[in-house]
Amino acid sequence: MSSLLVLAIVVAVGLVAFFIGRQRAAAQDNGKVKPHSRAHYHGWWAFLLAVLPALLLLAVWAVGSSVYLDRHIHAALPERTVDSKVASEALDVSLVKSLARGLRKLDAGTLAAMPASFAELQPLLAAKGVALASDTQDYMIPIAVEANKVQDRLSLFGAIVILASSIAGAFYALRQIEPRARARNNVERLMLWGLLAASTIAILTTVGIVLSMLFQTITFFESVSPMSFFFGTVWDPRFAAAGSGGSQGQFGLIPLLAGTLYIAAVALLVAVPVGMMSAVYMAEYATPRVRSVVKPALELLAGIPTIVYGIFAVVTLGPFLRDLSAALTGGSPFIQGQSIFTAGLVMGVMLIPVVSSLSDDIITAVPRAMRDGSLGLGATRSETIKRVILPAALPGIVGAILLTASRAIGETMIVVLAAGVAANLTINPFEAMTTITVKIVNQLTGDLEFNSPQTLVAFALGLTLFTLTLVMNIVALYIVRKYREQYE
Structure with missing residues (x-):
């Protein structure tokens, strides 16, 4: 019996217990004794006692049966020798479990006349759409058949125990129903x-x-000195294939950190002013009709996948800026097709709805009395916005900008397509740079040993990125508390 079917039956038992419990509690409310709880609470209590213990037991049983099945397969495998064809015992167990899952797709007639060799069994499984590794051995077939039988027995016994616990919980809850319960x-x-x-x-x-x-x-x-990682200015990991014993390379963080902050700063220079001004307009100047059109149009930008922005940057904006710079100089372009400026500009456009939507909600949450008081004292609308509304909304606006900065720092696809993957160290915004997130993806893909420095550096980069965002949060909280005390 599958876990999904058991779950459906348990929920059904809980629903039956809910309706019976509610009806029974309502029937006992005769007006003589004031009930402690309303009828539907008794129903929910019966539902929870019927479902929650059974779900907990289902989870424990699933984990326990999986562990038991692994140990059963381990015990059935022959002892490993130097001549063993499979690389490890863990791979043996994985192959047996894959074979066992494939055998479940065969009909009863095929299972009754089970081939003794994997070479004969493989075409039958392939006809059912089951692809198995060529390392699967003949001795694994009877072990997989026995593993399926053990799993079926465990599933049946577990289903009986779980359903019994569900019914027992429902019965116990229904027995407890009384007016003062x-x-x-x-x-x-x-x-x-x-x-x-x-x-x-x-x-x-x-x-x-x-x-x-x-x-x-x-x-x-x-393997790598922290000083050379945190203060190194050269990023050259020198990828080496698994088992090749390649050279270690250089893992300087500075070019990646500089590229991350540089591109994020350009994006914020685009997103924050435009987003803030649009938020002020929609909150203070726009009519309800204009707001109902402009706000959804801005928020529509937030629903566009980042890969689409990246494609726009690499196909349209990047070549356009490159050709424009070539036309301005009359020769070679000074803006590369993949550059910091291109990536920051596109990322800034993507972040405009984040700043605009959050800032708009924060500005509109400022009490109306503060606006009316400022206007009543003779201030103009622009003075009210500058000296009353924005200072009062500053803590929330700082939070919105922080969220935008975190989004910019963690962006990957736009940077890959619009800024490239070259770990350069430059102050020219028209040249290519890359970010920490891009290199994390690069280091975790490919045929590399997991315990090699080329792969483990991705975790160091991730921890650095986490620390960077944590520091940003601490600084933002300090600013928020300082100005909140001033305006409250």
Whole structure:
């Protein structure tokens, strides 16, 4: 029995328990005893007791049965020798599990007359659309057949246990229904635990991401000096294929960090003024009719995939700026087809709706009384915006700009297509540079050993990028608190 079918039955049992519990609680409300909880709380309590323990048991059973099946396959495999054709025991287990999944697509007649060799079995599986590695051995066939039988027994037994727990939970909740039963407290307590669990998952996910990068970064710095990484001005990783023992290369961060900040700064120079002015216009000057047209049109830019912006930059804007610069000089162009200026300009256009939408919401949230008071004292509308509304909305606007900067720093596709992948160190905005995110992608793709410096440097770059955004958040919080105390 599949897990999806078991889940559907458990939810069905919970819904039946909900309706029975609600109806039973409503029937007991005869007016003689004041009920502690409304009828639907009793129904939800019955639903939760029928579903939540069963779902928890389903998750535990799925993990436990997978571990047990792996151990069963390990025990059934023959002992490894020097002449073993498969590289590792883990690969043995993976091949057996893939073969077992493929056998499930064969009909009963084929399974009854199971070929003894993989050479005979492979065409039958290929006819069903199953592609298996050529390393699969003949001795794996009976092990895969037995693994399927064990998995079927585990699934059946687990389904019985899970459904029994669901029915037992529903029965227990229905037995507890009475006018003074505290079903509302129980439901709200479970909801509180659920919210706490969701918050904990978010925090633990962040901690896990940081720790995973940190451990790999420490391994990287065992091979490369931190001083040469953080202060090096040459990026030349010298890619080496897996097992080739290639040279280590140079991993200077400065060109990548400079390119990241440079392109992000150009993008912010485009996005922040245009986005802020459009937000002020829509919040303070635009009529409702104009606002209903302009605001959705701006937000439409946020829905365009970044790859589309990148294609626009490399196909249209980049060649246009290159040809324009060639026409202005009458010779060779001073703007390259892939440049900092092109990438920053396109990225800035992409970020305009982020600044505009967030700033518009923040400005419109300023109390109307502050506007009316300023206008009543004789200030003009522009003076009110400059001296009252924008200072009052400054903390939120700083947050919007910070979000925009983080988006600019983490962008990849636009930079790859519009700025290139060359790790140059230059102050000329019309030349090509690249960013940290682009090199993270480059280092994690290709035929490279995972424990080589060429691959591990991606984690060091990721941790550097994380630290950079963290510092930006701390600085922004300091600015927000300083000005918030001044205007409250």
